[in-house]
């Protein structure tokens with residue numbers, strides 16, 4: 001028998017605003033779903049909502065957390081989140097998942113390692129949006145972060161897996177960046193790159209317990225000396241610590257290091273400057289993402305896309321030619337492009 005599922009009434013902008021500001025737990029997830037929607041009408045309502053809520057954002061400490069798969073990010077976030085809610089803080093956890101654009105999977109999807117935290121009334125956990133490009137996913141995460149701040153969350157943790165571009169994007173939306181490392185780094189320093197080092201404020205070698213305690217301590221010392229030789233004395237070195245997320249040991253010390261870096265950058269004006277620069281970078285990130293979306297959804301482009309992609313795939317057509325045909329169809333001919 002067919003059953004009628006009552007359709008939820010759409011909320012008005014005022015209802016969204018009031019609900020988010022009151023941290024109404026029935027409204028907040030719907031506001032985030034609105035943000036994540038690709039429907040143009042929803043996007044416009046989301047923009048209006050963000051504009052209204054913007055004056056109520058910017059008070060939270062925004063912390064990016066990265067680490068290789070299995071480094072202990074979820075375990076760490078659970079431990080630090082519980083530590084914070086016990087201090088009366090309100091914690092939101094979001095994620096940028098580089099795989100979500102490709103596979104449709106998402107980190108934090110199971111919430112299994114954050115069962116205690118997700119049961120806390122002062123904690124809110126939102127998995128990574130699972131559709132779209134990495135840039136689009138990151139943009140939505142950033143907007144979700146603003147919504148959470150307007151709802152009164154004063155700590156926002158943004159988790160990402162330590163691969164490629166996603167780290168840069170998370171650093172671009174946060175105030176502080178924490179990298180969790182596995183013990184036994186060895187000489188290759190787990191491929192720690194200068195690019196990552198420039199983003200990182202605190203490095204914590206996790207799993208400093210049981211039979212990996214010694215390896216974690218050795219790794220921490222290796223990171224420290226590698227940092228000194230890589231970055232030199234003039235640059236501000238990341239703080240290096242060890243912890244055990246599983247046994248909740250030194251997790252508070254790691255958090256304290258994060259807070260100290262945050263307080264310093266706030267006091268010396270770096271944070272304000274960082275926020276300004278982030279604003280400009282996000283402006284262009286949004287434009288690039290929207291343009292990509294507009295090109296892909298253009299009716300003429302849609303009708304030719306599959307054939308052109310196939311031709312490039314089989315080597316029948318150079319990508320340059322296919323790109324030109326797509327841009328022509330979109331109405332962006334070469335003669336519109338400025339000389340570079």
Ligand SMILES: Nc1nc2c(ncn2[C@@H]2O[C@H](COP(=O)(O)OP(=O)(O)OP(=O)(O)O)[C@@H](O)[C@H]2O)c(=O)[nH]1
Nearest residue numbers: 068069070071072073074075206207244245246247
């Ligand atoms: N011994 C020990 N094990 C830990 C510690 N932290 C996490 N683990 C274990 O390491 C495994 C991976 O932990 P997760 O927290 O899921 O790691 P993650 O970085 O979130 O992993 P992905 O989400 O898959 O990228 C689990 O089996 C944890 O129990 C720790 O401090 N010590």
Ligand SMILES: [Mg+2]
Nearest residue numbers: 073074107108
């Ligand atoms: Mg995880």
